[in-house]
Amino acid sequence: xxxxxxxxxxxxxxxxxxxxxxxxxxxxxxxxxxxxxxxxxxxxxxxxxxxxxxxxxxxxxxxxxxxxxxxxxxxxxxxxxxxxxxxxxxxxxxxxxxxxxxxxxxxxxxxxxxxxxxxxxxxxxxxxxxxxxxxxxxxxxxxxxxxxxxxxxxxxxxxxxxxxxxxxxxxxxxxxxxxxxxxxxxxxxxxxxxxxxxxxxxxxxxxxxxxxxxxxxxxxxxxxxxxxxxxxxxxxxxxxxxxxxxxxxxxxxxxxxxxxxxxxxxxxxxxxxx
Ligand code: ADP
Numbered sequence: 347x348x349x350x351x352x353x354x355x356x357x358x359x360x361x362x363x364x365x366x367x368x369x370x371x372x373x374x375x376x377x378x379x380x381x382x383x384x385x386x387x388x389x390x391x392x393x394x395x396x397x398x399x400x401x402x403x404x405x406x407x408x409x410x411x412x413x414x415x416x417x418x419x420x421x422x423x424x425x426x427x428x429x430x431x432x433x434x435x436x437x438x439x440x441x442x443x444x445x446x447x448x449x450x451x452x453x454x455x456x457x458x459x460x461x462x463x464x465x466x467x468x469x470x471x472x473x474x475x476x477x478x479x480x481x482x483x484x485x486x487x488x489x490x491x492x493x494x495x496x497x498x499x500x501x502x503x504x505x506x507x508x509x510x511x512x513x514x515x516x517x518x519x520x521x522x523x524x525x526x527x528x529x530x531x532x533x534x535x536x537x538x539x540x541x542x543x544x545x546x547x548x549x550x551x552x553x554x555x556x557x558x559x560x561x562x563x564x565x566x567x568x569x570x571x572x573x574x575x576x577x578x579x580x581x582x583x584x585x586x587x588x589x590x591x592x593x594x595x596x597x598x599x600x601x602x603x604x605x606x607x608x609x610x611x612x613x614x615x616x617x618x619x620x
Contacts, residue, residue, distance in 0.1 A: 399427035457489035483522035491606035514539030534600035
């Protein structure tokens with residue numbers, strides 16, 4: 347064995363220790379930067395609807411309230427801003443709970459085709475009013491059972507379909523399922539909307555990221571948190587959501603879920619004793 351003189355050994359230990367501490371410090375710095383940025387983002391996003399509502403209410407108090415037509419118009423706008431604020435706070439809470447790992451997951455077996463049908467029913471009116479078509483890529487006569495948190499997957503599906511609707515002016519929104527031999531199903535939501543520029547594709551899952559702020563604004567301004575929530579929900583399922591898109595042509599968002607196994611479906615009674 348090679349002899350290492352004691353001084354050299356101590357030197358080496360000090361070096362290893364210092365390198366470890368250095369890494370910890372870098373890590374803490376990153377967390378701190380993230381916190382600071384998050385706080386700045388949140389304050390900025392909260393300000394927008396508060397500022398708007400404030401403006402309408404103060405204008406009313408300054409005299410606009412006497413004109414009955416203006417009164418209704420301004421009250422409606424103030425209410426709309428407060429609704430956005432409510433949605434934003436709700437999404438922020440959801441996101442922070444998931445990020446902190448505080449949301450309990452409730453895994454169960456359910457039919458994803460049935461769930462997608464419910465989502466279609468929920469959106470049909472809204473989508474068709476815009477002159478869009480919404481449906482499946484083929485007929486699904488059989489259930490596809492998956493093992494996941496059904497409430498959260500419902501949220502994922504509604505977020506994706508709602509975005510498809512928001513960012514599509516003509517054409518259709520098509521849902522599909524691809525069952526793979528590995529015991530998974532890939533669920534996809536495809537639209538013929540405005541698509542996402544290639545340079546932004548990697549960023550749409552970041553909180554508050556919007557492709558050209560102005561573009562999303564005129565479109566019933568979402569909270570900019572929808573896809574961040576979707577991403578976290580899929581991570582909590584040890585899965586992920588992905589997107590392919592052609593700018594100007596449309597986008598497809600998809601995510602993968604594990605299929606229920608035959609024996610799990612047969613023994614649903616036993617589950618209650620777990
Ligand atoms: P928002 O509340 O703004 O819709 P999201 O987190 O759901 O926030 O989405 C982030 C951004 O990604 C959107 O602002 C939009 O620019 C883009 N985006 C999301 N879904 C689509 C889609 N189906 N087609 C085109 N762009 C999309």
